Amino acid sequence: MPRMSKGLPIKQKIPGVNKIVLVSSAKGGVGKSTVSINVALSLQKLGKKVGILDVDLFGPSIPKLLNLSGEPRISENGKLLPLSNYGLESMSMGYLIKPENPVVWRGLMVMKALQQLLFEVQWSNLDYLVVDMPPGTGDTQLTISQQLKVNGAIIVTTPQDIALIDAVKGIAMFNKVDIPLLGLVQNMSHYICPNCHHESHIFGSKGAEREAKNHDLEILGSIPLNEEICTQSDAGKPVVVSSPDSPISDPYVDIARKVLNQLE
Numbered sequence: 001m002p003r004m005s006k007g008l009p010i011k012q013k014i015p016g017v018n019k020i021v022l023v024s025s026a027k028g029g030v031g032k033s034t035v036s037i038n039v040a041l042s043l044q045k046l047g048k049k050v051g052i053l054d055v056d057l058f059g060p061s062i063p064k065l066l067n068l069s070g071e072p073r074i075s076e077n078g079k080l081l082p083l084s085n086y087g088l089e090s091m092s093m094g095y096l097i098k099p100e101n102p103v104v105w106r107g108l109m110v111m112k113a114l115q116q117l118l119f120e121v122q123w124s125n126l127d128y129l130v131v132d133m134p135p136g137t138g139d140t141q142l143t144i145s146q147q148l149k150v151n152g153a154i155i156v157t158t159p160q161d162i163a164l165i166d167a168v169k170g171i172a173m174f175n176k177v178d179i180p181l182l183g184l185v186q187n188m189s190h191y192i193c194p195n196c197h198h199e200s201h202i203f204g205s206k207g208a209e210r211e212a213k214n215h216d217l218e219i220l221g222s223i224p225l226n227e228e229i230c231t232q233s234d235a236g237k238p239v240v241v242s243s244p245d246s247p248i249s250d251p252y253v254d255i256a257r258k259v260l261n262q263l264e
């Protein structure tokens, strides 16, 4: 546990990591993990050394998205060694527990596991660590926001009003703990018919733009609802790897470029 100053933990860096970017959503299932992995792979495509840390202790998604499993090896100095695929280093609670064993833990055990994931992983001098946050604004999010020196946070939302109301809660939390907001990503924002190429805004079109404007935030990108994004993710090969030159990867690379513009 880091030292306390005036009752608050001192914000720390993660050993072996230069910059930390959080990917967050206040509501579950909006596509946060899919955005995290594809943006991490895009940062890598743009020449950075990147890792991804999955701190969704109760529903880790990164092992499946990277088609990785098995326990991490332990280094000589007792640290967890990341598992890698597609050139990306990764660490997740999913490697430490068997998928068939649900996590039923007391609060203290959760906090201990979180400390291990945050500070006991031997990353190899990364330019960027993308942190896939759990949905919501609970204990894990608060601990991370208070203990880590975070360079910026991305909020993923869908255009439905209900997700937007939740997104506002996430914005408020990051403002409270002085984490710079890089912007909003609007996921499943529209659907392009594969036959006639007609673009429909199934869930409405103006919500995220309105919220972004109200909170003086940039919209980093709008990602369509697309079958390939879903099937490739399920197959453990995110689109930035499986279809690097297809227009379906472009929004993720654009988001990564905007992140670099803000943080470099």
Ligand SMILES: Nc1ncnc2c1ncn2[C@@H]1O[C@H](COP(=O)(O)OP(=O)(O)OP(=O)(O)O)[C@@H](O)[C@H]1O
Residues within 6 Å of the ligand: 025, 027, 028, 029, 030, 031, 032, 033, 034, 035, 056, 059, 061, 135, 187, 188, 223, 224, 225, 226, 227, 229, 230, 231, 233, 234
């Ligand atoms: N743009 C998209 N088009 C189609 N399917 C998508 C898109 N983005 C995400 N999905 C699919 O939606 C489902 C949920 O995505 P994901 O797991 O990334 O969400 P999440 O917000 O991280 O969820 P959780 O809150 O459970 O962690 C997955 O099956 C994923 O493949």
